[in-house]
Amino acid sequence: KNEVEQSPQNLTAQEGEFITINCSYSVGISALHWLQQHPGGGIVSLFMLSSGKKKHGRLIATINIQEKHSSLHITASHPRDSAVYICAVPGSQGNLIFGKGTKLSVKP
Amino acid sequence: EAGVTQFPSHSVIEKGQTVTLRCDPISGHDNLYWYRRVMGKEIKFLLHFVKESKQDESGMPNNRFLAERTGGTYSTLKVQPAELEDSGVYFCASSYVWGSLTDTQYFGPGTRLTVL
Numbered sequence: 418k419n420e421v422e423q424s425p426q427n428l429t430a431q432e433g434e435f436i437t438i439n440c441s442y443s444v445g446i447s448a449l450h451w452l453q454q455h456p457g458g459g460i461v462s463l464f465m466l467s468s469g470k471k472k473h474g475r476l477i478a479t480i481n482i483q484e485k486h487s488s489l490h491i492t493a494s495h496p497r498d499s500a501v502y503i504c505a506v507p508g509s510q511g512n513l514i515f516g517k518g519t520k521l522s523v524k525p
Numbered sequence: 526e527a528g529v530t531q532f533p534s535h536s537v538i539e540k541g542q543t544v545t546l547r548c549d550p551i552s553g554h555d556n557l558y559w560y561r562r563v564m565g566k567e568i569k570f571l572l573h574f575v576k577e578s579k580q581d582e583s584g585m586p587n588n589r590f591l592a593e594r595t596g597g598t599y600s601t602l603k604v605q606p607a608e609l610e611d612s613g614v615y616f617c618a619s620s621y622v623w624g625s626l627t628d629t630q631y632f633g634p635g636t637r638l639t640v641l
Contacts, residue, residue, distance in 0.1 A: 421567075452632070459634030460616060508570060510581040511620075512558055513630060515568040 419444040423504050423516035430523050436491040438519045440504030449487050450505040450513060451478050460503070463489070494523045527551070529633035531617050537639045543605040546636045550599070550619030557600050558620075558630065559592060563613040571615075574600060607640045614638070 420443040430436055440449070448467040454460045464471050464478040466487070471478050475494075480487040491498055499522050505513040530549045538544050550557045559571040571590070572582040576597035585592070589608070594600040604611050614637050618630040 450630075460618075460632035462629055462631065465629050503568065505568075510573055511556060511628075512570040512573050512581065512584070513560070513568075513618075514570070515560075517567040 419446070419506050419508070419514050421504055421506055421514055421516040423502075423519050425519060426517065427520045428522070430494050430521070432495055432523055432525050434494050434523075436494050436498075436521065436523075438489045438502050438504075438521070440487045440489070440516055442485050442487075442504075442506050444506075445482070445485065446506045448507065449480055451487070451489050452503040452505060452515075454501040454503060454518070456500070463502075491521075496523045496525050499523050529617055529619050529631050531615075531633040531636050533636060534634065535637045535639075537641065538607055539641050540609055541606045543603065544607055544638060546602045546604075546615050546638070548600045548602070548617030548619075548633055550617070551621075551631055554619035554621050554631070555597070556620040556622075556628070556630075557594060558618045559600070559602055560616040560618065561613050562616065562635075563610070568616065571602075604638070607638075609640050612638055612640045 422441045424439045450465050451463040475492045477490040501518040503518040504516040508514050532547045557574040560568050562568045570584040573580045574594045591603045614635045616635045617633040620628040620630045622628040
């Protein structure tokens with residue numbers, strides 16, 4: 418069974434700072450998901466990536482398949498980026514296995 | 526196109542009562558997943574439907590939980606009788622391609638269940 422570890426668990430940043438959230442997994446995968454959950458809200462899929470890097474606005478996700486590691490970066494962070502960011506990998510039946518999430522708080 | 530919807534958004538019940546959660550996936554999505562997040566812990570997989578069939582229900586905690594997906598459209602998750610430890614947020618997700626481990630799953634807003 419794949420184990421997914423995220424770090425840090427909690428992160429507080431000042432508006433404008435560059436943010437990095439890390440995710441490691443134990444078993445090789447075909448793709449990795451980054452998800453976002455706002456307080457009281459549902460889950461939004463940010464990225465699904467299997468290699469290299471993807472960029473969407475101020476969000477950048479990278480993955481190193483050999484090292485079993487992925488990072489989510491936020492450039493020029495803003496208070497509206499405050500949310501829980503969750504890394505997930507596919508299980509054996511197509512379901513997802515989730516990390517515990519990183520709670521990000523961006524202060525103005 | 527409408528996304529994944531869930532009903533209700535929040536349910537507060539007493540221990541021993543029954544609650545039924547509903548999920549409407551994106552039209553045309555054969556895969557439907559139920560997940561649960563208990564406070565302080567990571568989201569955990571409950572079960573997976575492919576159309577109306579249960580593909581994998583290994584994550585269902587016990588026989589107090591019953592999921593159905595009649596006609597391969599919407600799905601219900603019934604908890605009977607509810608216990609305190611069932612409190613959490615129940616998420617539903619759907620995806621299109623069966624058998625693919627890399628297809629994007631689209632999540633619903635979740636149902637927050639509180640058992641008192």
